[in-house]
Amino acid sequence: AQSVTQPDIHITVSEGASLELRCNYSYGATPYLFWYVQSPGQGLQLLLKYFSGDTLVQGIKGFEAEFKRSQSSFNLRKPSVHWSDAAEYFCAVAPGGDDKIIFGKGTRLHILP
Amino acid sequence: DTAVSQTPKYLVTQMGNDKSIKCEQNLGHDTMYWYKQDSKKFLKIMFSYNNKELIINETVPNRFSPKSPDKAHLNLHINSLELGDSAVYFCASRQAEGEQFFGPGTRLTVL
Numbered sequence: 559a560q561s562v563t564q565p566d567i568h569i570t571v572s573e574g575a576s577l578e579l580r581c582n583y584s585y586g587a588t589p590y591l592f593w594y595v596q597s598p599g600q601g602l603q604l605l606l607k608y609f610s611g612d613t614l615v616q617g618i619k620g621f622e623a624e625f626k627r628s629q630s631s632f633n634l635r636k637p638s639v640h641w642s643d644a645a646e647y648f649c650a651v652a653p654g655g656d657d658k659i660i661f662g663k664g665t666r667l668h669i670l671p
Numbered sequence: 672d673t674a675v676s677q678t679p680k681y682l683v684t685q686m687g688n689d690k691s692i693k694c695e696q697n698l699g700h701d702t703m704y705w706y707k708q709d710s711k712k713f714l715k716i717m718f719s720y721n722n723k724e725l726i727i728n729e730t731v732p733n734r735f736s737p738k739s740p741d742k743a744h745l746n747l748h749i750n751s752l753e754l755g756d757s758a759v760y761f762c763a764s765r766q767a768e769g770e771q772f773f774g775p776g777t778r779l780t781v782l
Contacts, residue, residue, distance in 0.1 A: 592770055596712075601675075601761060602773040609768070646712055652768070658727055659771055661714040 560585045562651050564662035572670045573641055579634040579665050581649030590652040591632040592659070593623055597645045605647075608632065619643070644669045674698050675774040677762050683780045684752055691748045694762030702726070703745040704771065705737060705747045706761040711782075714761070718743050757781045 561584045569653045571577055583589060590609050594602040598611040605618025626661060649662040675696045684690055697702060704727075705717040719727035723739045734750045749756060762774040 590768060592774075601716075601775045602763075602771075604772075607770050611759045648714065650771075658719065659717065659765075660716075664712045664714075665714070 560589070560651065560660050561617075562648075562649055562660050564649055564665050565566050566665045568666045568668065570668040570670060571639055571661070574638050577582035577636045577639045577643070577667070579649075579667070581632045581634065581662060582583070583632065583649075583651045584650075585630075585651060585653050587653070588625075588627060591623075591625060591660050592650040592652070593617065593621070593634045594648045594650060594661075595619075595645050596648065602648065605667050606620070639667075639669055641669045641671065643667060675762055675764055675772050676686060677760075677774040677777050678773065679777060680723050681780075683782065685742045685782055686752055686754060688752050689748070690752060690779070691746055691749045691761075692703070692760055692779075694747070694774055695740050696743055696762075696764040696772070696774075698723060699743075700764035700766040700772070701733065701742060702765045703723055703739065703742070703747065704763040704765070706763065706778070708759040718745075718747075752779075752781045754781050 562574045580663045592607045593605040596602045605621050606615045608615045609626045646664045652659045678693045684756045702721045717731045718737045720739045737747045738746045759776045759778050764769040765771045776781050
């Protein structure tokens, strides 16, 4: 069965430091891949997506993610975090054109001043 | 313009009551979803409708009944509410193989 793993439940980084959030998926072919962010009390907002082509994807708010087929990973990165980046981050996969999108359990990002 | 809207934003009710949550999208998408987010932030898909037709029905108690009067609306009716139903419910929509757009959520509290 398809699955998405975000191994880090919580991550704490200092403001201005770099960030990498991990995501691994389990699926036979290359799925569609997404990263969403959820600020406290808000809905989910799409940060970026990968369907095909260039494996380094640029998103909003200075985020990027790299698809690595050999590692079945789609890690999210940001070179310098801001206090406003504190939120819950969800990795998600959609197997091909399937209507179902499977979400990871999320990583809560804390920012130290 | 709000893309995916839900009403109400907050819902507090007693055990055993019946309640509905409404969802509307103005994006022209064919597919709509309901998700439940528990206190640990885990997002679990409940239902998916494509052009008013039920596509996905995960193992959800039959007290939960979705209704899609047209492809822009997907409502969720819950009968005989239980304490464990307390959660945030998100509606989402999607077109073809694109990303999902989420509503702001409805926080349901069952007392």
